[in-house]
Amino acid sequence: xxxxxxxSTLGLARERTxxxxxxxxxxxxRHYRIGxxxxxxxxxxxxxxxxxxxxxxxxxxxxxxxxxxxIEVRPQRSWRSLRRYIHIRTNxxxxxxxxxxxxxxxxxxxxxxxxxxRFLPGYLQIHAATMSLDGQGVILAGAPGxxxxxxxAGLLARGWSYxxxxxxxxxxxxxxxxxxxxxxxxxxxxxxxxxxxxxxxDLDRVMHKGSKGPVxxxxxxxxxxxxxxxxxxxxxxxxxxxCPDAExxxxxxxxxxxxxxxxxxxxxxxxxxxxxxxxxxxxxxxARCVRVRSGDLNRTGELIEQALRGETx
Amino acid sequence: MEAETVQFDPNALPVRRxxxxxxxxxxxxxxxxxxxxxxxxxxxxxYLIWQHCDGHTKVPALLNKVAAHFADVETDTLIRELEAAxxxxxxxxxxxxxxLRAA
Numbered sequence: 001x002x003x004x005x006x007x008s009t010l011g012l013a014r015e016r017t018x019x020x021x022x023x024x025x026x027x028x029x030r031h032y033r034i035g036x037x038x039x040x041x042x043x044x045x046x047x048x049x050x051x052x053x054x055x056x057x058x059x060x061x062x063x064x065x066x067x068x069x070x071i072e073v074r075p076q077r078s079w080r081s082l083r084r085y086i087h088i089r090t091n092x093x094x095x096x097x098x099x100x101x102x103x104x105x106x107x108x109x110x111x112x113x114x115x116x117x118r119f120l121p122g123y124l125q126i127h128a129a130t131m132s133l134d135g136q137g138v139i140l141a142g143a144p145g146x147x148x149x150x151x152x153a154g155l156l157a158r159g160w161s162y163x164x165x166x167x168x169x170x171x172x173x174x175x176x177x178x179x180x181x182x183x184x185x186x187x188x189x190x191x192x193x194x195x196x197x198x199x200x201x202d203l204d205r206v207m208h209k210g211s212k213g214p215v216x217x218x219x220x221x222x223x224x225x226x227x228x229x230x231x232x233x234x235x236x237x238x239x240x241x242x243c244p245d246a247e248x249x250x251x252x253x254x255x256x257x258x259x260x261x262x263x264x265x266x267x268x269x270x271x272x273x274x275x276x277x278x279x280x281x282x283x284x285x286x287a288r289c290v291r292v293r294s295g296d297l298n299r300t301g302e303l304i305e306q307a308l309r310g311e312t313x
Numbered sequence: 314m315e316a317e318t319v320q321f322d323p324n325a326l327p328v329r330r331x332x333x334x335x336x337x338x339x340x341x342x343x344x345x346x347x348x349x350x351x352x353x354x355x356x357x358x359x360y361l362i363w364q365h366c367d368g369h370t371k372v373p374a375l376l377n378k379v380a381a382h383f384a385d386v387e388t389d390t391l392i393r394e395l396e397a398a399x400x401x402x403x404x405x406x407x408x409x410x411x412x413l414r415a416a
Contacts, residue, residue: 256341260354
């Protein structure tokens with residue numbers, strides 16, 4: 001009996017390997033246009049292609065743009081250790097090599113962002129989350145770790161519309177904010193407060209993103225089908241500072257100071273230089289500028305809404 | 314904080330560097346210096362000093378003109394702080410020293 005069952009199991013295992021090998025040979029390439037960002041993802045890991053598609057299916061296009069950012073995900077065995085590593089390449093160049101499949105999707109997103117920062121020339125780019133309320137755009141700008149994505153998710157839960165959690169893309173001619181509605185990357189420290197707000201965070205799919213640790217991606221369209229904003233004018237600039245135990249507070253800052261901070265937070269100011277400063281000055285001229293000490297997300301959201309209506313500053 | 318003491322030639326004529334581009338916003342300013350690809354933020358006081366650097370006004374007169382906007386501050390302290398601010402404008406390459414012209 002035993003002798004019969006073992007070859008049978010091995011046979012099944014061989015067959016499964018064979019199926020996987022064929023899938024890997026094929027790979028999957030799909031094309032997307034996420035806001036102004038054209039992306040083609042080729043993945044030899046069907047799970048990664050599937051997960052990426054789950055978030056970005058509404059942005060799928062069926063022909064690649066000529067300037068599309070091509071991201072490739074390929075597993076390869078190290079010839080030295082025979083361990084399997086996953087390579088992420090863009091336009092043929094290696095971006096990162098990962099051990100765990102759980103890290104791949106956040107790093108595909110990271111790679112996409114790096115490509116936007118380097119190769120999307122038409123927009124002045126600020127490191128910021130961008131949201132809108134009643135067609136009024138709000139830039140949440142600041143250094144990493146200040147809770148931009150968490151605050152953006154908190155505002156999303158309050159009915160705001162979403163543009164991006166990583167980039168404020170300002171068109172230099174119209175000075176309008178362009179949506180780049182990638183999934184929000186939420187760190188583990190923010191899971192509990194966001195779940196409390198009823199946001200659909202998928203804790204069964206927690207991924208690992210290097211120094212950020214465990215993260216989960218939040219699909220804004222899963223919050224509301226109309227959650228993504230169209231282009232809109234900038235009406236407020238917020239510099240958030242996350243203080244978990246402090247009472248949330250809003251304090252006005254001068255427009256000139258806000259411009260200076262935006263230059264510091266810009267990814268590509270050196271490309272625009274003098275004309276870029278003019279764009280920022282004219283953008284900020286029509287906006288309220290505040291620093292926000294954010295803590296409790298609902299209270300912080302209330303304060304930002306009051307400031308946007310001009311009730312507190 | 315005590316402002317550092319700065320010595321200026323009393324006959325020096327500070328002048329805004331012509332290549333620097335200035336954007337005024339609510340009484341403050343942001344400047345773009347194309348020579349160094351640098352952006353500077355000037356608060357209201359620094360912007361007042363910058364505006365008076367016209368190449369015709371000597372340092373003591375300039376400082377007195379600016380000080381006149383701050384009637385309630387003790388003069389010596391104020392002048393020292395204004396001198397320090399002017400010195401920073403000079404050191405950041407935003408203000409040059411103009412030449413006295415012979416009559």
